[in-house]
Amino acid sequence: MSQNNDKDYDVCVIGSGAGAGPIISELSKAGKSVLVLEKGPWLHNNDFFKDELACCRRSTYTPNLQDEQHVLEEAGYDGQWFSEATSESGWDFWNGNVVGGASNFMSGFFYRLKPQDFRLKSEFGEIAGANVVDWPISYDEMEPYYSKVETEVGISGRVVPHKFQEPRSRKDFPYPPTLEHPVVKVIDNACEQLNLSSLPTPRAILSRPANGRNSCEYSGYCGSYGCSSGAKGSSRAALIDQAVASGHCELRDNSHVYKLKSDASGKVVEALYYDAENKPRAVSAKLFVVACHAIETSRLLLASTGPKHPQGLGNNYQQLGKNLLFSAGGSGTGEFHYDQLDRLDVDGISADALKTRGPFVNRGLQDWYFIDDKAFGGPAKGGLIDFLLRHPNPISRAMSVRWNSDGNLNWGDALKQDLKSTFTSAQDLRFEVFNDWLPTDDCFVSLDKNVKDKYGHAVAKVRLGYHPHDLKVGQFLADKAEMVLQQMGAKNIRSSVSGSPPANLVAGGCRFGNDIKSSVLDANCRVHDVDNLFVTDGSFMPTGGSVPYTWTIYANSFRVADKIKTLL
Amino acid sequence: MNKPDHSRLQLNRRQFVQLISSSALLAPGLAWGDALAQANAQQANRDPAYQNLQDPWLTIDEVQQHLLPADEQSPGAEQIGALRFLQTMLQAQNDPQESEFIQQGVVWLNQLANKQYQADFKQLEVAQREKLLRQIETSDAGARWLSSLMTYLIEALLSDPVYGGNKNRRGWQWLEHIPGFPTPSADKVYFKLGAHASSRRRTKA
Numbered sequence: 001m002s003q004n005n006d007k008d009y010d011v012c013v014i015g016s017g018a019g020a021g022p023i024i025s026e027l028s029k030a031g032k033s034v035l036v037l038e039k040g041p042w043l044h045n046n047d048f049f050k051d052e053l054a055c056c057r058r059s060t061y062t063p064n065l066q067d068e069q070h071v072l073e074e075a076g077y078d079g080q081w082f083s084e085a086t087s088e089s090g091w092d093f094w095n096g097n098v099v100g101g102a103s104n105f106m107s108g109f110f111y112r113l114k115p116q117d118f119r120l121k122s123e124f125g126e127i128a129g130a131n132v133v134d135w136p137i138s139y140d141e142m143e144p145y146y147s148k149v150e151t152e153v154g155i156s157g158r159v160v161p162h163k164f165q166e167p168r169s170r171k172d173f174p175y176p177p178t179l180e181h182p183v184v185k186v187i188d189n190a191c192e193q194l195n196l197s198s199l200p201t202p203r204a205i206l207s208r209p210a211n212g213r214n215s216c217e218y219s220g221y222c223g224s225y226g227c228s229s230g231a232k233g234s235s236r237a238a239l240i241d242q243a244v245a246s247g248h249c250e251l252r253d254n255s256h257v258y259k260l261k262s263d264a265s266g267k268v269v270e271a272l273y274y275d276a277e278n279k280p281r282a283v284s285a286k287l288f289v290v291a292c293h294a295i296e297t298s299r300l301l302l303a304s305t306g307p308k309h310p311q312g313l314g315n316n317y318q319q320l321g322k323n324l325l326f327s328a329g330g331s332g333t334g335e336f337h338y339d340q341l342d343r344l345d346v347d348g349i350s351a352d353a354l355k356t357r358g359p360f361v362n363r364g365l366q367d368w369y370f371i372d373d374k375a376f377g378g379p380a381k382g383g384l385i386d387f388l389l390r391h392p393n394p395i396s397r398a399m400s401v402r403w404n405s406d407g408n409l410n411w412g413d414a415l416k417q418d419l420k421s422t423f424t425s426a427q428d429l430r431f432e433v434f435n436d437w438l439p440t441d442d443c444f445v446s447l448d449k450n451v452k453d454k455y456g457h458a459v460a461k462v463r464l465g466y467h468p469h470d471l472k473v474g475q476f477l478a479d480k481a482e483m484v485l486q487q488m489g490a491k492n493i494r495s496s497v498s499g500s501p502p503a504n505l506v507a508g509g510c511r512f513g514n515d516i517k518s519s520v521l522d523a524n525c526r527v528h529d530v531d532n533l534f535v536t537d538g539s540f541m542p543t544g545g546s547v548p549y550t551w552t553i554y555a556n557s558f559r560v561a562d563k564i565k566t567l568l
Numbered sequence: 569m570n571k572p573d574h575s576r577l578q579l580n581r582r583q584f585v586q587l588i589s590s591s592a593l594l595a596p597g598l599a600w601g602d603a604l605a606q607a608n609a610q611q612a613n614r615d616p617a618y619q620n621l622q623d624p625w626l627t628i629d630e631v632q633q634h635l636l637p638a639d640e641q642s643p644g645a646e647q648i649g650a651l652r653f654l655q656t657m658l659q660a661q662n663d664p665q666e667s668e669f670i671q672q673g674v675v676w677l678n679q680l681a682n683k684q685y686q687a688d689f690k691q692l693e694v695a696q697r698e699k700l701l702r703q704i705e706t707s708d709a710g711a712r713w714l715s716s717l718m719t720y721l722i723e724a725l726l727s728d729p730v731y732g733g734n735k736n737r738r739g740w741q742w743l744e745h746i747p748g749f750p751t752p753s754a755d756k757v758y759f760k761l762g763a764h765a766s767s768r769r770r771t772k773a
Contacts, residue, residue: 041762050748053727054758061762098762221748228750357746394726394745402718409705409714411635412698416642423743 009035009250010568012271012285014257014300017101018553019291019537021235025152026561028243032568035250035283036240037273039292040097042253045237048104048226052393055225061105062094067454069093070295071461075442081463085451093462093503095293098226099253100236102293102504103550107223108204108232109386110155111547112146112555114166114369115139116381120436120543124381130438130467131323133542136514136523143169145555150174153233153554154210157202164369175207178216179359183429186349187363187387190487201362201386204233204550213237218358220392235554255281258457260288260313260533262306268313268533274455287564291537291557294324298445298509298539299460301520301527314510314520314527321445324462325508325544328470329383329433330478330497333390334490335426354427361429363387365484368477369546376476383435383473383546385481390428397422429490431481433474433497435546438467445509466499507538507549524563525556536560618646624674625651628717630690631677634697635714636721643738645721653724653733654717660759673713680704730757 010032013020020036028034040061054060063069065087072091073083086093095102116123119134126132147169149155156175159168177200184198191198205222208215213230222232230237243249254276261270261282270282290297298321302312314320338351368382390397401418404410410418437443442465447458474497485493513519516528525540527533536557538549545552621629629651638644645651658667674689681689681700689697704710724733726740730752734740740747752758 043762047756047761049728049750049752049756051728051730051752051758053723053731054752054761057723058758060758217749219748220746225748355746392746392748394740394743395723398722398726398743399719402715402722408702409711409718411701411714411718412637413639415636416639419743420642423745 007033009033009283009285011035011287011289011564012037012283013289013291014260014271015101015290015292015297015537016099016235016240016251017096017291017293017537018103018235018550019293019539019557020101020289021103021239022152022554022557023289023291023534023536023561023564024235024249025239025243026558027564027568028246028248030565030568031248033250034243034248035285036252037255037257037271037283038099038101038251038253039256040099040101040253042099042251043104043226045226045228045230048228050219050221050225052395055105056393057395059092059094061096061098061226062092063097065090065092069451069453069459071448071451071459073461073463075465083448083461085459091503093295095504098236099251100234100240103234104226104232104236105224105504106204106232106234106548106550107388108550109364109548110157110202110204110551111364111384112166113139113142113545113547113552114164116370117543117545118142120381124379127438127467127469130440130469132438133511133513133518135542136512136519139166142552142555142559143167145558146551148558149204149551149554152558153204153238154206154213155202155204155233155551156207158200160197160199162197162199162366164366173202175210177362178203178205178207179218181359181361181389182349182353182356183361183389183427184363186488187361187429187484190484191365194484194487196365196367196484199364199366201360201364203360203362204238205360206231206233211238211242220357220359222360223391224393256455257292257300258303258455260290260300260304262304262309262313262530264307266306266308266529267531268304286568287532287534289534289536289560289564291535293537294506294509294539295445295460295462297535297537298324299447299458301510301535302445302447303457308529313530313533316529317517319511319518319520321509322441323439323508323511323542324443324445325439325506325538325541326437326443326464326466326501327505327544327546327548328435328437328466328499329474330495331430331432332478332481332485332493332495333428333430334482334485334488334493335428336490337426339425340491357392361388365481368480371473371476373476376472380473381436381546383433383477385477385484386432386434388430388432390430394423426491429485429488431478431485431495433477433481433495434548435470435473435477437501437544438470439508439511439543440465440467442466443508464499464501466501471497471499505548507541507544507553510535510539511542512540513542525560526563534560534564618651621651623678624671625655627674627678627689628654628670630697631674631701631717632721634694634701635718636725642742643735645724647735648725648739649733649735650721650724653727653731654720656732657720657723660757669713670716673710673717676710676713677704728752730754 013036016038069086070093073081121132157173159172188198206215216231217229257273259272260268268288304313365385371380371382448461451459478495510520512521538553632645632650636645
């Protein structure tokens with residue numbers, strides 16, 4: 001039996017990442033009693049170091065795959081689907097399972113969606129084989145909350161007008177841009193010659209101290225690493241720490257929720273969870289908010305069967321877990337060899353300047369966010385190109401030369417020569433392409449019938465199908481990005497566009513909409529037929545846009561918090 | 569935001585261990601303990617941490633030095649403390665199968681060395697060592713054993729010195745690598761934080 005000796009909270013929030021933080025913060029500020037259940041541990045700024053083993057080579061912030069994992073389903077050549085448990089494949093699909101969630105480990109490059117992203121079907125029409133729909137709300141309804149994220153989470157940047165600039169209620173960002181790497185001058189020059197708008201990248205990273213948080217220390221290791229200064233706008237550093245300090249929020253870490261129990265009326269009455277000592281416990285609240293990252297949110301609701309919800313909470317029309325989204329696109333690289341810098345086709349940059357570590361490569365291109373090109377086939381939704389240096393992680397860099405050209409292990413003097421060369425002869429400038437991952441019937445979450453977690457509960461099974469249109473758009477954008485690298489004088493330029501999903505950019509599964517038969521949530525992100533249950537992570541998104549999701553997730557969570565305040 | 573790489577081609581370690589225990593890894597004719605029983609008298613003038621090494625660690629050290637040799641310009645396995653790093657990791661990971669697998673490889677290597685050269689690996693010339701290691705690389709299990717050692721070696725070369733490798737930051741210095749900050753103190757190494765710390769607590773419950 002689960003123990004339930006707790007008081008009745010106003011709100012119980014499951015998860016503590018970007019989708020949860022604004023709810024936790026806003027409702028605590030409003031004086032409501034808030035309980036947060038987070039499955040991972042509570043690490044603080046002084047627990048985070050620039051330690052590649054901790055961040056990137058061991059499961060420090062995520063479960064051991066033997067204990068908790070996923071089953072991933074990919075298309076084979078003959079149209080069959082093949083599934084494999086991640087403990088077998090080694091393809092770890094977790095993000096950050098700690099207080100603050102994956103927002104601890106982002107590099108904080110933040111973009112808003114554009115008004116057209118809220119009405120993709122109306123703007124560009126149907127695409128056969130894709131489930132494109134308009135959102136039930138407009139950009140105008142989200143805009144005040146995008147703006148709120150700029151101050152509450154803290155976004156540094158500089159607005160530069162361009163042809164696809166989305167409307168803004170605030171003239172410029174509340175914090176000036178973070179420091180910029182010398183290579184941005186070379187990017188800017190190349191873009192100017194190509195008549196492109198090189199845009200400063202907004203970052204959810206403080207460029208000056210605010211609200212008890214330090215400004216960025218420019219160590220040069222940001223993405224994948226937890227922030228030790230508090231400058232990164234994680235849900236933990238920016239929102240939760242203050243909510244807990246207010247006295248209205250109680251946070252229980254190492255608390256893994258496995259089921260939401262609903263009563264005969266269909267309402268949620270208790271969250272059932274395992275505490276840090278593995279003991280089953282239960283807690284009740286007036287209202288429940290689920291935000292534990294898209295895949296796990298769908299999994300929890302699917303597992304939460306009840307008298308009125310025999311197939312899981314919010315699944316009476318078989319929409320739950322469907323239309324999962326990743327980010328489509330790919331990435332590419334160009335090399336700047338230190339001994340050839342005098343041959344750069346643009347204003348010179350010294351090797352020392354290129355080697356600079358610390359400041360950000362704050363540049364992106366939105367010239368093709370919408371495509372109107374006969375070569376492509378007429379008007380279409382395009383996407384974003386973002387520039388960055390190769391990640392400075394040395395072990396991962398060294399691992400890139402561990403095989404020789406014959407496919408054998410590289411060792412001895414040959415390995416040492418390759419290591420020396422890969423580390424000291426060139427700087428790699430990379431780009432990433434972000435375009436819409438079209439929602440399809442082949443990308444969804446279900447419960448696996450065989451594989452269980454260490455508690456004995458079915459793990460999430462994820463089918464990873466993609467739409468071929470995603471690759472067409474991605475390739476179009478990658479070609480444009482290569483053109484910029486070419487203009488910069490980079491060597492050995494190459495790129496790769498594929499349908500392989502990035503596990504750190506996930507949304508959908510509980511799309512919001514006005515019709516219960518085609519959506520899980522209503523326009524306010526309340527589960528259609530469960531009065532006291534909201535979902536506020538990226539699950540709500542019916543289409544994903546062509547930028548990282550985090551700013552939109554934060555903004556939507558602030559929006560839903562305002563709706564919930566009127567109910568309590 | 570970096571879209572992370574993932575390596576799906578890699579067999580996981582348990583599959584690997586199955587390979588080892590089931591396949592022709594153990595050549596016929598030599599019992600498990602034979603190689604281990606052979607004493608290792610050869611102790612050159614070494615870093616104190618490496619003195620009095622016994623097999624399997626003695627041979628693992630020799631293999632590591634073959635895979636990452638020292639030269640005038642750059643450190644090798646011993647100079648960066650690769651063996652100490654490996655031992656720290658095996659202890660921290662608290663995974664008997666992984667540890668057994670690494671050690672078992674030495675038995676297999678010495679059996680093959682004795683079959684072909686009537687000597688243990690540690691007694692072979694550099695050219696013979698190279699030939700033998702390239703030979704075991706052609707079997708799945710041998711390739712995985714070497715691949716595992718290489719991974720630990722590269723980690724030893726370039727991870728934070730708090731883990732026992734990259735001694736005096738020599739790996740970083742050699743490759744002109746600029747590390748980030750802050751770096752971890754001994755009480756904040758990865759296996760004392762986060763999932764590792766809490767999963768240990770949970771297994772006791």
